[in-house]
Amino acid sequence: AQKVTQAQTEISVVEKEDVTLDCVYETRDTTYYLFWYKQPPSGELVFLIRRNSFDEQNEISGRYSWNFQKSTSSFNFTITASQVVDSAVYFCALRKPGSARQLTFGSGTQLTVLP
Amino acid sequence: DTEVTQTPKHLVMGMTNKKSLKCEQHMGHRAMYWYKQKAKKPPELMFVYSYEKLSINESVPSRFSPECPNSSLLNLHLHALQPEDSALYLCASSQGGGGSNTGELFFGEGSRLTVL
Numbered sequence: 001a002q003k004v005t006q007a008q009t010e011i012s013v014v015e016k017e018d019v020t021l022d023c024v025y026e027t028r029d030t031t032y033y034l035f036w037y038k039q040p041p042s043g044e045l046v047f048l049i050r051r052n053s054f055d056e057q058n059e060i061s062g063r064y065s066w067n068f069q070k071s072t073s074s075f076n077f078t079i080t081a082s083q084v085v086d087s088a089v090y091f092c093a094l095r096k097p098g099s100a101r102q103l104t105f106g107s108g109t110q111l112t113v114l115p
Numbered sequence: 116d117t118e119v120t121q122t123p124k125h126l127v128m129g130m131t132n133k134k135s136l137k138c139e140q141h142m143g144h145r146a147m148y149w150y151k152q153k154a155k156k157p158p159e160l161m162f163v164y165s166y167e168k169l170s171i172n173e174s175v176p177s178r179f180s181p182e183c184p185n186s187s188l189l190n191l192h193l194h195a196l197q198p199e200d201s202a203l204y205l206c207a208s209s210q211g212g213g214g215s216n217t218g219e220l221f222f223g224e225g226s227r228l229t230v231l
Contacts, residue, residue, distance in 0.1 A: 035219055037222075043203055043205075043224050043225040044222055044223060045158070045205065045207075045222035046222075047219045047220070050219045091157055103160070103220065105157035106157065108157055110155075
């Protein structure tokens with residue numbers, strides 16, 4: 001069975017602070033995909049990144065960066081110099097290749113960035 | 116701007132009403148999904164269509180009836196709903212279907228449903 005744990009239910013930071021959202025996953029599969037989605041108040045789930053299990057290279061996209069560590073089964077997400085527009089619920093998700101059903105979401109982290 | 120379009124954005128209906136939610140994508144994706152999301156919870160999978168055929172029904176009550184008229188459209192017909200069915204209904208699509216379904220899902224903005 002797959003499981004994704006986002007232990008941080010809510011985080012509040014002041015604008016321009018850096019913030020890291022934690023994601024820990026469990027799976028017996030050797031091949032899998034990890035995702036981060038952002039859900040602003042408008043409701044849409046916005047795709048941020050996909051990582052496959054063979055690629056542990058960290059990634060940076062503007063103010064966003066992701067740290068994937070298979071040794072600790074973690075896929076953490078850092079926002080540098082946070083902005084008010086970053087306020088949203090962030091979901092980490094795990095997918096087994098070839099299985100439409102096996103997209104497992106974490107419970108989400110509500111990030112609030114205060115001006 | 117999202118490439119998955121859902122209508123209506125908001126819907127209020129009584130328990131005896133019949134209504135439909137609509138979803139459209141023009142990315143050439145061959146898999147489409149319906150998810151249900153309650154407040155402060157992650158999305159829950161309801162249905163999956165792969166190459167216009169229903170491939171997964173997650174034991175959803177029959178008062179929810181999906182339909183995929185073509186590869187770009189996905190509908191969710193609603194009839195005799197209960198107040199507990201009030202939720203955000205999200206449509207998503209992904210490239211490929213069936214065994215090649217490895218890609219990310221692209222979601223619409225959702226239809227916020229209130230059942231009175």
